[in-house]
Amino acid sequence: MTSSAAAKIKQQAVPAESASRPALLLDWYDRHRRRLPWRAAAGERADPYRVWLSEIMLQQTGVKTVGPYFEKFLARWPDVAALGRASLDDVLRMWAGLGYYSRARNLHACAVAVLRDHGGIFPDTEEGLRRLPGIGPYTAKAIAAIAFDIRTMPVDGNIERVVSRLYAVEEPLPQAKPLIGVLAEMLLGPSRPGDSAQALMDLGSSICTPKKPACALCPLDDDCAARLRGDQETFPRKAPKKAGTLxxxxxxxxxxxxxxxxxxxxxxxxxxxxxxxxxxxxxxxxxxxxxxxxxxxxxxxxxxxxxxxxxxxxxxxxxxxxxxxxxxxxxxxxxxxxxxxxxxxxxxxxxxxxxxxxxxxxxxxx
DNA sequence: AAACCGTGGCA
DNA sequence: TTGCCAAGGTT
CATH class of the missing domain: 3.90.79.10 (Nucleoside Triphosphate Pyrophosphohydrolase)
Structure with a gap:
């Protein structure tokens, strides 16, 4: 961790019971996890191809929107080798409507690279994944944790919100990203890193929502700094963004x-x-x-x-x-x-x- | 490092 | 209705 992030952690209020958070989180996940097309059944290892495909589609895109596209892609290209043999034009046509079209180009380039350079097998390390087109810091961590059970914590928009509330992070985004990353890692327990990450995502999606969070249903309710202050809805702090010109x-x-x-x-x-x-x-x-x-x-x-x-x-x-x-x-x-x-x-x-x-x-x- | 890059759902 | 938001990456 950076020294500045370490200094900021000391300024954060960390409740005494924080050691039990990873376990509370996993218990909640085991009872309330969402069933999603790309998600493996409880206790089973997820298919790296499905995890990767879903993570790319889910970049800045909602679960509900992605669902039909994921099913279409999976039906037509059941594994990364099949996708690697497809034409870019076919991939773009299937992607049409989903937005952020550079993702589709990178998706295709990534499948080609995995097929050509890795024999159709995804690299099983964060560093190896990070080198592939379209896979940035977040996605590399997400695939590593969810598909390969590597102890790392991806931080998406949901987790930024959950963590910034849990620790009442006053620093605004995006400057707060390094600090939130370190605080998020503290929510990893001794096992099941992928489930820990998905637990935080599900929590952010269903309980710790941007507006009117359902704190009464949250497993970390009495352990949340913002909740204790009563201003949880004001997190995460964000710098205002300027509107585009017509x-x-x-x-x-x-x-x-x-x-x-x-x-x-x-x-x-x-x-x-x-x-x-x-x-x-x-x-x-x-x-x-x-x-x-x-x-x-x-x-x-x-x-x-x-x-x-x-x-x-x-x-x-x-x-x-x-x-x-x-x-x-x-x-x-x-x-x-x-x-x-x-x-x-x-x-x-x-x-x-x-x-x-x-x-x-x-x-x-x- | 700040700007660029889609779209639909939702309150 | 308008603005915010969504499992970010690339340059």
Missing amino acids: RRGAAFIVTRGDELLVRTRAEKGLLGGMTEVPGSAWLAEQDDKMALKQAPQVNGVTRWHRKTGVVTHVFTHFPLELVIYIADVAARTRAPAGMRWVPIATLADEALPNVMRKAIAHGLDI
């Missing part, structure tokens, strides 16, 4: 009979590698006239019909307003360079991010 743009819905004109976005950056309809840049300080000037040159299109209304979408760091223009062209019209026609009937199978699904739905009145 950006505007135009999307162009070009049909050729029952087909739609699309293209593929650049590999990196926002919605990297995903399919989109042609559109203007997305900029603050851009009006409809400027956006319309960026319409693609399509043979036979002399004027655009503007759909009434706007499509709105909120990304992590900015909101977006899209104006929609439509045009229809004759059969056999060539797609402009870098673009292609796809049947509207098969759009569901395309790697279309949700913002594009919204734009297309608005343009096509569907």
